[in-house]
Amino acid sequence: MLDSTTKLEETVINGVRFNAEAGQRPLQVDGCRTVPALFKARCEALGKRTVHREKDLGIWKSYSWDDYWTHAMWIGMALRKLGLKRGEAVSILSEDRREWAYFDMGIQAVGGIASGIYTTDSAKQLSYLVNNSDSRFLIVEDEEQLDKYLQVEGEIPGLLKVIILEDEGLHDLEHHRCMMISDLYEIGKQAAAEEPGVFEAEIDLAKPEDTAILVYTSGTTGMPKGAMISNENIMAAIEAGARRLQCLETDNQLCFLPLCHILERDVSIYFPLAGKSVVNFAESPETVFNNLQEVSPNTFTAVPRVWEKIYSQVLILAQEATPLGRWAYHRAVKAGVTRAEYMVDNKPVPAMVNLRFKIWDHLVLRNLRRMLGLDKMRRGGTGAAPISPELLKWFWGIGVPLVEGYGMTETAGLATINTRGDNRIGTIGTPIPGYEVRIAEDGEIQTKGLNNFQGYWRNNEKTAETYTDDGWLRTGDVGRIDEDGYVTITGRLKDIIITAGGKNITPAEIESRLKFSHYVSDAVIIGDRRKYLTALIMIDQENVEKYAQDHKVPFSNFASLCAAKEVKDLIKGEVDAVNKEFARVEQIKDFRLIDVLLTAEDDELTATMKLKRSYVEKAHAHLIEEMY
Numbered sequence: 050m051l052d053s054t055t056k057l058e059e060t061v062i063n064g065v066r067f068n069a070e071a072g073q074r075p076l077q078v079d080g081c082r083t084v085p086a087l088f089k090a091r092c093e094a095l096g097k098r099t100v101h102r103e104k105d106l107g108i109w110k111s112y113s114w115d116d117y118w119t120h121a122m123w124i125g126m127a128l129r130k131l132g133l134k135r136g137e138a139v140s141i142l143s144e145d146r147r148e149w150a151y152f153d154m155g156i157q158a159v160g161g162i163a164s165g166i167y168t169t170d171s172a173k174q175l176s177y178l179v180n181n182s183d184s185r186f187l188i189v190e191d192e193e194q195l196d197k198y199l200q201v202e203g204e205i206p207g208l209l210k211v212i213i214l215e216d217e218g219l220h221d222l223e224h225h226r227c228m229m230i231s232d233l234y235e236i237g238k239q240a241a242a243e244e245p246g247v248f249e250a251e252i253d254l255a256k257p258e259d260t261a262i263l264v265y266t267s268g269t270t271g272m273p274k275g276a277m278i279s280n281e282n283i284m285a286a287i288e289a290g291a292r293r294l295q296c297l298e299t300d301n302q303l304c305f306l307p308l309c310h311i312l313e314r315d316v317s318i319y320f321p322l323a324g325k326s327v328v329n330f331a332e333s334p335e336t337v338f339n340n341l342q343e344v345s346p347n348t349f350t351a352v353p354r355v356w357e358k359i360y361s362q363v364l365i366l367a368q369e370a371t372p373l374g375r376w377a378y379h380r381a382v383k384a385g386v387t388r389a390e391y392m393v394d395n396k397p398v399p400a401m402v403n404l405r406f407k408i409w410d411h412l413v414l415r416n417l418r419r420m421l422g423l424d425k426m427r428r429g430g431t432g433a434a435p436i437s438p439e440l441l442k443w444f445w446g447i448g449v450p451l452v453e454g455y456g457m458t459e460t461a462g463l464a465t466i467n468t469r470g471d472n473r474i475g476t477i478g479t480p481i482p483g484y485e486v487r488i489a490e491d492g493e494i495q496t497k498g499l500n501n502f503q504g505y506w507r508n509n510e511k512t513a514e515t516y517t518d519d520g521w522l523r524t525g526d527v528g529r530i531d532e533d534g535y536v537t538i539t540g541r542l543k544d545i546i547i548t549a550g551g552k553n554i555t556p557a558e559i560e561s562r563l564k565f566s567h568y569v570s571d572a573v574i575i576g577d578r579r580k581y582l583t584a585l586i587m588i589d590q591e592n593v594e595k596y597a598q599d600h601k602v603p604f605s606n607f608a609s610l611c612a613a614k615e616v617k618d619l620i621k622g623e624v625d626a627v628n629k630e631f632a633r634v635e636q637i638k639d640f641r642l643i644d645v646l647l648t649a650e651d652d653e654l655t656a657t658m659k660l661k662r663s664y665v666e667k668a669h670a671h672l673i674e675e676m677y
Contacts, residue, residue, distance in 0.1 A: 072483015123237030135160030165309020296324030
């Protein structure tokens with residue numbers, strides 16, 4: 050590894066200068082070694098150009114790099130004046146919006162550590178996260194989030210101030226700790242006027258090894274842990290992203306996953322700093338499909354559940370079409386998937402296959418993409434959970450290149466990635482440039498590189514458990530690497546099922562195959578120390594309701610829908626179809642439907658909509674026992 054004084058040649062990617070060799074110290078992006086320095090350079094260079102777009106009263110409005118700089122400066126200077134010291138944390142409890150980015154940059158610029166909190170977290174969780182991070186300030190979006198703080202304010206005495214972004218319903222609020230963002234801006238404006246140049250000087254003090262952000266894990270195996278991500282970690286992720294995920298100045302992208310999640314933080318705050326692209330903030334997670342149609346982004350990254358939802362919407366529309374329309378849709382998709390199978394295998398597409406696709410693309414698929422808001426999509430991205438290979442092929446088939454990648458909070462969001470031209474469906478791609486991946490004796494995927502995190506906040510014991518004696522990060526995922534370097538995840542180390550007969554089974558592949566059914570939203574395979582496998586299944590409400598209506602199945606609510614014999618028979622058919630793809634010992638012998646609609650506020654789901662296996666098994670133990 051090179052020391053911090055080594056000079057490196059530079060390489061230019063899309064007009065941005067990087068080290069010639071990926072992952073080598075000193076890491077530099079356009080000559081900058083820290084996130085605040087890159088932020089400063091971009092704002093100085095791009096000024097009046099648009100960086101953010103956001104809806105206001107139903108109209109998309111644009112905000113410039115000058116706006117970005119000014120508001121981040123006011124925030125940083127105000128927090129500094131109010132008592133924030135370098136190395137102290139600030140918690141942000143808000144949905145995605147441009148102010149999230151303003152606070153992220155403003156906090157880091159004056160040496161603070163930005164820590165995001167999911168808006169679905171409870172008041173009790175808020176108390177834990179603020180106390181665990183020793184946050185000095187709390188940013189809340191609105192009255193709903195403020196109420197959570199007010200429920201537990203006595204439990205978090207270390208806060209200096211609570212800053213509120215929206216004043217609706219709070220005009221009469223009088224609280225010694227609470228203030229509106231407009232008041233914070235005034236303090237910052239005055240501080241900047243009194244101490245000109247101090248904000249820039251604070252940015253110059255930042256070092257690559259400084260902790261920039263805290264990202265709390267989802268807590269599927271206990272209380273959430275705060276992963277310390279340094280400036281160097283983020284810059285390494287930026288460099289790898291630029292080398293493998295083309296990001297252009299002309300790009301528009303849509304931000305809607307929670308910004309406290311490392312994946313969205315990378316693609317909507319940090320990568321645009323390098324790529325100079327425009328970020329559009331979705332109004333809410335509920336409006337993402339409408340916003341997708343309005344923005345027609347060039348790149349869009351989402352968790353598998355969102356891509357599954359898009360697929361389900363298309364299937365419903367196809368079912369409701371005329372017989373001619375259904376025929377045309379199926380012929381078009383068949384032509385597209387045939388072409389896609391050559392493309393994803395990096396093989397030349399035969400002329401007749403390509404011609405057939407172009408005809409159906411002109412007649413059907415182009416309009417389908419336009420209707421979905423995917424007509425300008427150069428690349429779609431998926432991660433954070435397994436996705437069905439068949440679903441990936443379907444998107445490639447309709448003309449939307451969708452690539453799968455892999456990363457963790459502890460790898461600053463990136464470890465391996467497929468690209469449009471270097472893609473192998475069913476894998477999570479090859480390691481990012483400058484990064485190493487190996488498979489341990491027990492099958493665990495382990496990684497090494499500059500984007501591996503610093504450790505867990507004030508938890509040396511857990512940090513030590515996460516790294517091997519020779520410095521490799523334990524991911525907890527089980528997988529393999531093929532002869533071409535493509536990595537495949539087969540499951541989680543802690544999720545491996547050992548049946549009563551001693552057979553080791555990784556359930557992720559079976560669950561992923563089940564979820565490709567547009568009638569299945571999610572599934573958990575059961576069978577550890579049992580004689581056979583069973584499954585707890587969450588149905589897709591929209592699609593199953595449509596099926597019930599079309600087949601005149603009576604139901605009054607979600608529970609009665611799940612209880613209907615016709616629905617159980619429908620899901621049994623889907624389970625039987627999946628069983629044919631697996632060996633007898635891996636087949637599902639029985640299943641039960643979870644008859645409660647789950648949201649991210651429920652213990653069984655993470656904020657990124659992944660089922661927590663242990664919570665699901667505990668909450669629905671009675672259903673499991675019925676099957677045995």
